[in-house]
Amino acid sequence: MNSITITLRNRRQLDRLENKWLSPFAAKSDAGASTRLRHEKEHPYRTAFQRDRDRIIHSRAFRRLKHKRQIFLTTFGDHYRTRLTHTIEVSQLSRTMARTLGLNEDLVEAIALAHDIGHTPFGHIGEVVLHRIMAGKDHLDGVIHLGDMGGFKHNYQSVRIVDSLETKYSFDGLNLTAPVREGILKHTRLRRQDVLLPGFCYDGLNYDLDDAVTLEGQIVAICDEIAQRTHDLEDGIRAQYVDLDQVRQLALIKKIEEIKGSFLSSESDGFVYRNRLIRKLVDLLVTDVLRQTIKNLRQFYKREQRYSFFDRRIVWFSDQLDPLQVELDQFIMKRIIKTAIRDRDDHHSEEVIRNLFKSYFQNPNLVPSYRLEKCMSKDEISLVYDQQAAAENRVHEQLRRDGRFARAVCDYIAGMTDHYAELKYREFSAKSVQELEAMRGDDDRVIT
Numbered sequence: 001m002n003s004i005t006i007t008l009r010n011r012r013q014l015d016r017l018e019n020k021w022l023s024p025f026a027a028k029s030d031a032g033a034s035t036r037l038r039h040e041k042e043h044p045y046r047t048a049f050q051r052d053r054d055r056i057i058h059s060r061a062f063r064r065l066k067h068k069r070q071i072f073l074t075t076f077g078d079h080y081r082t083r084l085t086h087t088i089e090v091s092q093l094s095r096t097m098a099r100t101l102g103l104n105e106d107l108v109e110a111i112a113l114a115h116d117i118g119h120t121p122f123g124h125i126g127e128v129v130l131h132r133i134m135a136g137k138d139h140l141d142g143v144i145h146l147g148d149m150g151g152f153k154h155n156y157q158s159v160r161i162v163d164s165l166e167t168k169y170s171f172d173g174l175n176l177t178a179p180v181r182e183g184i185l186k187h188t189r190l191r192r193q194d195v196l197l198p199g200f201c202y203d204g205l206n207y208d209l210d211d212a213v214t215l216e217g218q219i220v221a222i223c224d225e226i227a228q229r230t231h232d233l234e235d236g237i238r239a240q241y242v243d244l245d246q247v248r249q250l251a252l253i254k255k256i257e258e259i260k261g262s263f264l265s266s267e268s269d270g271f272v273y274r275n276r277l278i279r280k281l282v283d284l285l286v287t288d289v290l291r292q293t294i295k296n297l298r299q300f301y302k303r304e305q306r307y308s309f310f311d312r313r314i315v316w317f318s319d320q321l322d323p324l325q326v327e328l329d330q331f332i333m334k335r336i337i338k339t340a341i342r343d344r345d346d347h348h349s350e351e352v353i354r355n356l357f358k359s360y361f362q363n364p365n366l367v368p369s370y371r372l373e374k375c376m377s378k379d380e381i382s383l384v385y386d387q388q389a390a391a392e393n394r395v396h397e398q399l400r401r402d403g404r405f406a407r408a409v410c411d412y413i414a415g416m417t418d419h420y421a422e423l424k425y426r427e428f429s430a431k432s433v434q435e436l437e438a439m440r441g442d443d444d445r446v447i448t
Contacts, residue, residue: 010045018047023102024307025297027179027214032107035178035204037163038171048177049106055174056110061117061161067417069123071232071340072239079238081231083116089231090115093223093286098216100290107216110176111183115220118157120414121421122349125341127154129353134410135194140358149403151195157414158184163201165411167370178204183217186210187224198403211313215293218315226285229328234278236336244273250331252324256280285317285325292318352425353413359428359436360409364399366428368441371412375404385440 009017015030022028029047036048043051056062065084072080081089091112098108120126132138136148159181164172182205190210206213212221236242247253256277296314301307317325360366364384372381376399383395399405413421428436 008045011042011047014045014047018104021102022104025101025215025301026103027107027216027308029104029106032177032179036175037173037201037203038175040175047106049104049110049180052174052176052180053106053110053113055168055176056114056117056162059117059161059166059168059174061166061415062113064415064417065117065119067419068119068121069418070235071123071337072235080235083119086227086231087113087116089227090220090223093226093282094216094220097219097223097286097290101215101219101293103216103219107179107183107214108219110180111187111217111220112223114158114162114176114180114184115187115224116154116158117161118154118159118414120154120353121416121418122346122353125346125349126353126414127152129350130357130410130414131194133354133357134406138354140354140361143358144361144400144406146401146403146406148196149406150197151191152410152414153191153195155185155188156191156195156197156200157411159205160197160200160411161415164374165415179212179214179217182206183212183214183220186212186217187221198407209311211310213309213311215297215310215314218310218313222289222315222317225325225329226282226289229285229325229332230278230282232332232336233281233328234274236332236340237274239336239340241339242331242335244270246335247277250324250328252281252284252321252328253277255321255324256284259284285321288318288321289315292316352421355428356413356416356421356425357409359424360412361400361406363436363439364396364405366436366439366441367409367412371408371441372405374408374411375399375402387438 015028018026018028018030027049029049033042033048042048046054065087066082068083070081070083070086091109094108094112095105097103098105120130129138131152133140133144133152134149135151136146139145162174162176162181162184166172166174168174185205190207192207212218233242233247237244237247248257293315296316300310300312300314316322364372365387367384369381369385372384376384380395384399416424431439
């Protein structure tokens with residue numbers, strides 16, 4: 001038997017393998033390594049994008065996704081998607097698409113795993129409520145009068161978390177590479193007019209362009225759409241918000257039956273139907289995007305004669321399938337998401353977010369010290385928790401006139417899981433004003 005040599009592959013060897021085996025259009029880890037906001041010595045046997053992915057997985061914000069709502073409450077049932085399972089599905093689809101196109105799987109995985117870590121408790125309604133407050137449109141019944149403080153959007157918040165809010169290292173944030181940060185920001189639409197965050201770091205984000213300049217970033221954006229379309233439909237069928245006859249009237253479903261055959265016959269068992277439908281739907285959408293992307297890429301290279309910096313959308317559906325997936329999206333919004341909003345009582349979720357914000361804003365002593373560090377000195381923070389000093393020096397009154405404090409409160413609430421937000425809401429509701437003033441904010445760093 002011939003002898004074999006077994007050695008460890010170091011980072012430089014892995015970088016060389018990327019350059020050898022990946023498509024010329026792929027983003028390379030060796031180039032990404034130099035784009036961190038703070039210079040760091042690179043790891044001996046992990047590429048830059050592997051390291052980004054690992055930092056995201058080990059972050060608190062990532063772990064909290066398991067207790068954050070996608071569409072249905074996390075207590076609605078064991079088999080409905082949460083933010084975490086949605087994130088895993090986006091990651092899986094993105095890696096499949098990247099491998100098929102010869103692109104960088106580590107990069108798409110890092111972007112996919114972090115794209116939703118900025119989501120609030122209670123899904124979309126939490127984001128809406130926080131945006132109204134931070135945009136100066138909701139004064140919380142006369143409690144806050146600071147005007148427009150920059151608004152709120154979960155993709156911007158995701159970038160803020162990886163840039164500065166996550167606390168795990170000797171520096172603020174996770175210090176990720178620019179391609180990962182840009183992909184996180186641009187997985188959904190930018191809100192240039194509505195979201196103007198003080199101190200937000202735009203370095204490396206190509207903010208003047210709507211889409212990521214890497215194909216990997218664009219892949220995550222489209223896979224986020226595909227994952228939402230397919231799993232929202234599946235969850236809606238399971239919850240009996242729509243029946244199979246309604247689903248079969250959609251042009252996209254008719255197309256699947258036409259292409260794939262009669263496996264979706266009306267005599268099929270409903271459970272089998274649903275499973276087969278979702279599998280075929282995912283396959284159809286992903287395949288269409290892959291084929292159209294190749295066409296778009298060929299046109300781009302023919303016109304631009306370059307392998308990188310894609311300053312226009314390359315990864316998208318074909319002209320034939322795009323209107324069909326739009327119809328599916330509208331169907332899901334009308335028949336599933338809006339029904340879920342009605343059934344899950346979003347008025348209660350709105351009340352929870354608003355009351356938490358009022359409680360923390362009126363009682364800065366309830367906010368953990370590590371969150372106050374973003375807007376105060378250590379000496380000032382110590383006075384916040386000293387009842388007598390706070391009263392004499394009017395520390396609390398000063399904070400309530402400071403937009404940075406309002407942002408700290410927003411960050412704290414945005415990081416909460418559904419369960420924790422409900423817990424604090426019930427706790428505060430049971431306390432008197434005097435009891436709230438005497439409390440001290442949790443400082444176990446459960447919430448980032």
